[in-house]
Amino acid sequence: MASYKSEKINLLNRLSRIEGQVRGLQNMIEDEKYCVDVLTQIAAVKGALNKVGMKILEKHTHGCVKQAVANDQGEEIINELMEVINKFTK
Amino acid sequence: MASYKSEKINLLNRLSRIEGQVRGLQNMIEDEKYCVDVLTQIAAVKGALNKVGMKILEKHTHGCVKQAVANDQGEEIINELMEVINKFTK
Amino acid sequence: MASYKSEKINLLNRLSRIEGQVRGLQNMIEDEKYCVDVLTQIAAVKGALNKVGMKILEKHTHGCVKQAVANDQGEEIINELMEVINKFTK
């Protein structure tokens, strides 16, 4: 079971807004809007994606990781967690 | 005129793929896929957005910034460029 | 007790190399080396610091966090972990 289950609607709403922002970016390019305005909007989308990621990371750590530790299967889960944090900080 | 004009189709294609990836993320959440898989996918979308941003930044610097410098209006444009790079490195 | 105890010598060696790199940066500035070479070196130092951070984060999660979860004190420790990851991804 996914640890973020209680946040599903919140996450889906955020992602639906992000989808809209990406469509907005396509319109900006289509209309040849000024580069810096496009870049500012891209930075905003990245920030919004980061928030979704941090929320899932938090739920994952409170949920899956905690349970794995309780079941003495923490090592592998924590290694996996580190790898995904590594991807995220790049 | 937008400096990225020559890359318009390329950029629109990339953004349309990113839109698809964001929709894919919504499906993953809907289906309660494993947290780490969702996080890996979010990191991929962030990477794809970064590439779009770097392409526009490059075109902007070769285009608008170069022209502004040639017209002795470089200072303001370069300050603006620095601000947007700052947003991007966050 | 610090979770990174077993990595102390490794971490101290890395930090001592980073200290040398920062001194090297001061020499580069003093000698007015080319901007791009200085920036490349700064990026290298940031990368080296990131590696130290990830190593400590890993040890912390395997150590302190695991123990806190085992003692039913996981919530606060995980919130704290999320905050520090948030600082790190910026």
Add this chain to the structure above:
Amino acid sequence: MASYKSEKINLLNRLSRIEGQVRGLQNMIEDEKYCVDVLTQIAAVKGALNKVGMKILEKHTHGCVKQAVANDQGEEIINELMEVINKFTK
């Protein structure tokens, strides 16, 4: 000539403070301070390095890049600039 010449003393002061912070990190590890405190301090050093980098990037763009554009040698310099920004956003 380095474009950051006018900022030399400012940059050297910042780097000397960063060197002190890295030495402080070694003491924290030596004394086995709490992981999260060490990580918070590492994030602070990364932030301080970023500021030095952004200052040099700004001076470089106002200086070397502007001059190269004026001399019609902008293409190569801008490509180089993009590469270094790419390293920086990672």
